[in-house]
Every structure is written in C-alpha cells, then in structure tokens.
Amino acid sequence: MRSPCCDKQGTNRGAWSKEEDQKLIDYVRVHGEGCWRALPKAAGLLRCGKSCRLRWINYLRPDVKRGNFQEDEADLIVKLHALLGNRWSLIAGRLPGRTDNEVKNYWNSHLRKKLTGMGIDPDNHRVGRKVPLHQSRSSNSGTPSSDGTRNYKNMSFWNLNSKVGDNRVRCAGSGSLEENSSGLPDLNLDLTICIPSSVVEKNTANPTLLLFR
C-alpha cells in the first residue's frame, strides 16, 4: 500500500481562500514552480503539495485563460478527442491558456451532450452506433502498450501542429488511426479547422465531418 502524498492530518481541504491563493502566488513568483512537496511548508500553507500544484496550474498561473470556450476551441477539442481520446493534457496543450482540467470539464459538461444530441457517440465519434469499449480505460485514453500500461511518451510521432486562430490543425503523421481489432475503419482525420459549412453539409457520408456542422 502506497503512502499518501502528504500527511492529511492538519491540512486544509476544499476551496482555496484568497489568502492561500496569495501565499501560493507570492511563493511561486519568488521561487518558481517545482518541489511541490516542500512548497506548502515553505510558503506557509496548510495544504498538500499536490493540491498546491493543481491550484497553481489550473487557476493561479498567469497564462491561464478563463471564461467561455470559443467555437473554434470547441471544434478543436472535438477533433483532437477523436484523434487522441481522453488525453486531456495533450488536448489542452494545443489550446493556449487552457488546462487539462478545464478541457475535461468542458468536454464532460458540454461537448459530450452536444455530440450525443447529434446522434454521435462521444466515446468513439461515430454516428448512430455504440462500439464496445473493450479496452476499458485505455480504449480512449492513449495507446496501451503490450503489457496494458499507458504509453503516452511514445506519442510524439503524432507531432500535432495546432494553432488556434490560425485555422490550422494538422496531424503531421499519417493523419489516421490504424484499424483496431474491432475491424472499424480508420478515422483518417485531417484536422483542419473552419471547413466551409456548405462543403461539410455535402459530406454527411463522413461521420467525422458531421461534428463540425
């Protein structure tokens, strides 16, 4: 049994107060990010290091973009999710100022419903049929290695070059996912934003394009 990341006794939990936020901001400004385990004590916070890291990354970091998602951001998330699955950190990495938590929440609360309402299975991005997720967690979250463990680090070959606002999101690799064991065809996604809606309308035979009407 692994020991907890910190001593839960005597640590604050739940929502952060303004004072706590300020202490964390002040500390990181002076000392920079890192060494999260030691940070709470050094910064005078009664928080676990993990909690500090999360608070900083998801909320306090100066480059965090807050507010509603733009339409092109939502489109990009859907496209990247079709390609990468629940790889929120990778998806967020293509959305400047957005965090994985934010993307994940937005997906679960908005985009999932939106797709479902359009008759698209949000798990596999296909129209009108539910494909068994025999791979469980790994089925939509990365490329499982042969031993069943996640193998994210090997994903660099995707070499995605997205640029929100540049109308350009392209997978530099083959752009397709290999056929899986269920015999389903490749998604073959070309991640190009802002396809003229008139063009998309004519391509309803392509399920992936349905997403972006």
Added chain:
DNA sequence: AATTTTCCCAACCGCCAGGGG
C-alpha cells in the same frame, strides 16, 4: 417564495512513469 432537481467546475484521489540513490 420555498423546495427540489440538475448542472457545472474546482478539487481530490489513485495510479503510473521517470529519475535518483
């Protein structure tokens, strides 16, 4: 206006990978 239900999101939890000793 009061109560209940639903929705959203910040925060937590557990697991995993990588690095160092």
Added chain:
DNA sequence: GCCCCTGGCGGTTGGGAAAAT
C-alpha cells in the same frame, strides 16, 4: 535491478449556482 520519491495524468466527487417545479 530494485526501491523510493515526486510530478503528472485521467477519473470521480462534492458543493454551490442555476433552473425547474
């Protein structure tokens, strides 16, 4: 090669806000 520690990730939850009754 093994163990421990830390950072990072994705799934889940709890509580407040908003909407519905």
